[in-house]
Amino acid sequence: MLIINKLQVSIQNKAILKGIDLKIKPGEVHAIMGPNGSGKSTLANVLSGREEYDITAGTLHYQGVDLAPLTPDERAHLGLFLSFQYPVEIPGVSNLYLLKSALNAKRKHQGLDEIDAIDFLSVVREKMKLLQMDDSYLYRDVNTGFSGGEKKRNEILQLLLLEPSLCILDETDSGLDIDALRIVAKGINLMRNENRSILLITHYQRLLDYIKPDVVHVLSDGKMIAEGDYQLAAVLEAEGYEPFIQKKAGD
Amino acid sequence: MTKPNQTLETLLQQNYEHGFVTDIESDTLPPGLNADTVRAISAKKNEPEFMLAWRLKAYEHWCQLTEPHWAHLKYTPIDYQAICYYSAPKLKDGPKSLDEVDPKLIETYNKLGIPLKEQEWLAGVAVDAVFDSISVATTFKDKLNDMGIIFCSFSDAVQNHPDLVQQYLGSVVPYTDNFFAALNAAVFSDGSFVYIPPGVRCPMELSTYFRINAKSTGQFERTLIIADKGAYVSYLEGCTAPQRDENQLHAAVVELVALDNAQIKYSTVQNWYPGDENGVGGIYNFVTKRGECRGEHSKISWTQVETGSAITWKYPSVILKGDYSVGEFYSVALTNHHQQADTGTKMVHIGKHTKSTIVSKGISAGFAQNTYRGLVKVLAQADGAHNYTRCDSLLMGTHCGAHTFPYIESKNSRARIEHEASTSKISEDQLFYLAQRGIDTENAVSMIVNGFCKEVMKTLPMEFAVEARKLLGLSLEGSIG
Numbered sequence: 018m019l020i021i022n023k024l025q026v027s028i029q030n031k032a033i034l035k036g037i038d039l040k041i042k043p044g045e046v047h048a049i050m051g052p053n054g055s056g057k058s059t060l061a062n063v064l065s066g067r068e069e070y071d072i073t074a075g076t077l078h079y080q081g082v083d084l085a086p087l088t089p090d091e092r093a094h095l096g097l098f099l100s101f102q103y104p105v106e107i108p109g110v111s112n113l114y115l116l117k118s119a120l121n122a123k124r125k126h127q128g129l130d131e132i133d134a135i136d137f138l139s140v141v142r143e144k145m146k147l148l149q150m151d152d153s154y155l156y157r158d159v160n161t162g163f164s165g166g167e168k169k170r171n172e173i174l175q176l177l178l179l180e181p182s183l184c185i186l187d188e189t190d191s192g193l194d195i196d197a198l199r200i201v202a203k204g205i206n207l208m209r210n211e212n213r214s215i216l217l218i219t220h221y222q223r224l225l226d227y228i229k230p231d232v233v234h235v236l237s238d239g240k241m242i243a244e245g246d247y248q249l250a251a252v253l254e255a256e257g258y259e260p261f262i263q264k265k266a267g268d
Numbered sequence: 269m270t271k272p273n274q275t276l277e278t279l280l281q282q283n284y285e286h287g288f289v290t291d292i293e294s295d296t297l298p299p300g301l302n303a304d305t306v307r308a309i310s311a312k313k314n315e316p317e318f319m320l321a322w323r324l325k326a327y328e329h330w331c332q333l334t335e336p337h338w339a340h341l342k343y344t345p346i347d348y349q350a351i352c353y354y355s356a357p358k359l360k361d362g363p364k365s366l367d368e369v370d371p372k373l374i375e376t377y378n379k380l381g382i383p384l385k386e387q388e389w390l391a392g393v394a395v396d397a398v399f400d401s402i403s404v405a406t407t408f409k410d411k412l413n414d415m416g417i418i419f420c421s422f423s424d425a426v427q428n429h430p431d432l433v434q435q436y437l438g439s440v441v442p443y444t445d446n447f448f449a450a451l452n453a454a455v456f457s458d459g460s461f462v463y464i465p466p467g468v469r470c471p472m473e474l475s476t477y478f479r480i481n482a483k484s485t486g487q488f489e490r491t492l493i494i495a496d497k498g499a500y501v502s503y504l505e506g507c508t509a510p511q512r513d514e515n516q517l518h519a520a521v522v523e524l525v526a527l528d529n530a531q532i533k534y535s536t537v538q539n540w541y542p543g544d545e546n547g548v549g550g551i552y553n554f555v556t557k558r559g560e561c562r563g564e565h566s567k568i569s570w571t572q573v574e575t576g577s578a579i580t581w582k583y584p585s586v587i588l589k590g591d592y593s594v595g596e597f598y599s600v601a602l603t604n605h606h607q608q609a610d611t612g613t614k615m616v617h618i619g620k621h622t623k624s625t626i627v628s629k630g631i632s633a634g635f636a637q638n639t640y641r642g643l644v645k646v647l648a649q650a651d652g653a654h655n656y657t658r659c660d661s662l663l664m665g666t667h668c669g670a671h672t673f674p675y676i677e678s679k680n681s682r683a684r685i686e687h688e689a690s691t692s693k694i695s696e697d698q699l700f701y702l703a704q705r706g707i708d709t710e711n712a713v714s715m716i717v718n719g720f721c722k723e724v725m726k727t728l729p730m731e732f733a734v735e736a737r738k739l740l741g742l743s744l745e746g747s748i749g
């Protein structure tokens with residue numbers, strides 16, 4: 018279970034998250050929606066252990082472990098995975114090499130031997146088939162020259178391969194065409210089970226039509242201002258954030 | 269051509285015969301350099317008259333020169349009279365077993381995946397058993413012999429193939445070339461000699477690794493490789509394992525000659541001791557490497573991965589004399605801590621339709637300084653000459669420096685000369701991305717750096733490339749985070 022308690026985060030002395038509480042149980046899917054700049058990616062980055070952020074108050078725990086002292090790779094080995102809003106290009110490093118290194122890093126942590134090259138290829142190919150990705154993506158440099166949608170699909174490929182227990186998807190739907198969205202959503206739904214927690218960050222109800230969340234949160238200016246079930250997304254889609262922001266200000 | 273008798277086999281046997289361990293007692297000239305030192309070296313090596321005459325001329329020339337200081341390097345002056353110029357191998361002084369070797373060194377060997385026997389050899393362990401590790405070489409010896417390929421030590425070539433040596437020695441790097449080349453010519457102790465007869469394609473990578481007496485060739489090494497018409501050879505120098513040597517100054521010379529339609533591929537991995545984190549100790553590596561595409565349609569390619577030495581001064585060059593000849597230079601120079609590298613290449617276009625490619629990747633970390641210095645020279649008669657140069661620098665941290673000095677001298681207005689350059693920093697975004705995928709910082713840095721160098725690494729022979737990849741990662745350990 019992920020437990021975020023009264024979390025406050027600033028960057029370069031500017032407060033971004035101003036007291037966040039969030040609990041995600043195994044098997045649950047939560048969605049966070051909110052205006053641009055409200056702090057959604059900041060939350061995702063802080064959970065993943067990105068260094069530039071200062072945690073000024075509050076705590077983060079996953080599976081009973083305090084995340085704060087852990088490096089990003091240690092958190093990854095705990096089962097945390099972030100699908101990046103802006104996946105990073107790594108020139109000269111093939112996708113195949115990255116996937117294999119990531120999988121072997123995980124296996125090493127679990128005390129397993131490196132995966133056999135042939136077994137690896139068959140596993141990757143199976144996942145790629147699911148995502149309708151062509152074999153050629155394996156041999157291209159990581160995200161280099163990929164279109165926006167291709168990058169997102171590549172993130173989900175890594176997710177399917179690494180089988181994390183806590184999946185944070187930061188605007189994975191942005192940039193995907195209609196068919197791609199369906200394919201990617203199908204992949205994510207396949208990952209859904211009673212042990213896995215999923216946090217979806219999105220701007221659009223459409224994604225939530227495919228992946229039905231248990232809880233929808235609204236983040237605005239570093240605070241959670243509303244919470245509801247799947248229906249909340251439809252309300253937001255119809256009315257926008259403004260009525261919620263007004264209401265919160267009136268409280 | 270003389271009898272192709274002095275092959276790998278005879279070499280190996282000789283060393284066994286002589287015991288290698290017992291007989292070659294230390295036999296060292298006192299420090300200092302004068303004409304008598306040169307005479308003594310030549311006499312100890314039982315050289316023919318032409319060699320002594322050439323060495324003496326080189327010595328006289330050297331006396332008139334002063335050490336060059338145009339490179340972007342800083343170091344304490346070298347006292348040439350304090351150096352000992354001849355010391356026969358004294359293996360008895362080496363460690364008796366790996367137990368006596370610095371554990372740090374062994375750790376590095378293990379990380380590089382170097383087999384135990386080779387570790388012993390590299391660490392200078394004085395045991396007969398070490399030779400067994402090189403016995404793979406004996407399976408190749410007959411093949412080379414049958415093809416008429418000569419691959420032996422320079423000393424043996426002087427004894428057994430004096431006509432070839434006399435014809436080609438100094439024909440690419442004359443002793444007048446520069447201060448260090450003159451010094452090397454006067455006092456060089458040994459090195460490698462390769463001759464590939466016309467039309468022969470050398471069936472394996474030739475490597476000093478397979479030539480045991482490469483050990484202790486010392487600070488002044490000389491290599492001469494000749495590819496006769498239509499011949500092909502790929503030569504590997506050095507190895508990825510860190511090599512220690514008590515000699516601080518290394519001034520080697522490498523000469524390559526490619527005749528019509530011949531091709532020479534020369535790959536180096538240089539990993540001499542770089543000094544400690546504070547810049548104490550380490551090898552000064554002043555090397556003159558040059559190839560001459562003497563015949564038409566000939567090709568010379570240099571690939572170097574330079575990670576060692578406190579100071580590197582090195583410009584592998586190609587003289588493109590033959591029409592339609594091709595020169596290539598692929599370089600990775602990595603400097604960390606207080607290392608300094610001033611390296612690059614010279615491409616001299618003389619023949620018509622000559623083509624050169626330069627790809628240089630410099631990586632600096634810590635307090636290191638990394639300089640690319642290149643010259644592309646096109647003579648008036650070199651119609652259709654074409655050069656492409658690409659220099660990329662990668663900086664890690666804020667205390668290191670990268671410098672690029674690309675000189676172009678063209679006397680032919682129709683020559684095509686293209687130059688691209690970039691400087692970048694290793695990005696936090698990339699490191700975070702890889703860390704998020706569970707990859708630790710050391711491996712992430714190694715991955716990014718290897719990606720940065722991919723164009724160069726892919727020109728290395730397969731087995732060399734695998735080791736070189738690991739080496740780049742190891743050399744940067746602790747440079748981030």
Ligand SMILES: Nc1ncnc2c1ncn2[C@@H]1O[C@H](COP(=O)(O)OP(=O)(O)OP(=O)(O)O)[C@@H](O)[C@H]1O
Nearest residue numbers: 028029033051052053054055056057058059060069
């Ligand atoms: N490195 C940084 N330096 C300065 N400000 C930053 C930095 N990173 C984020 N911020 C600021 O923090 C705020 C929250 O940014 P964040 O990326 O978390 O928003 P978001 O909710 O993900 O927005 P979007 O929906 O546009 O992706 C923004 O005002 C942003 O400008």
Ligand SMILES: [Mg+2]
Nearest residue numbers: 057058059102
């Ligand atoms: Mg965002």
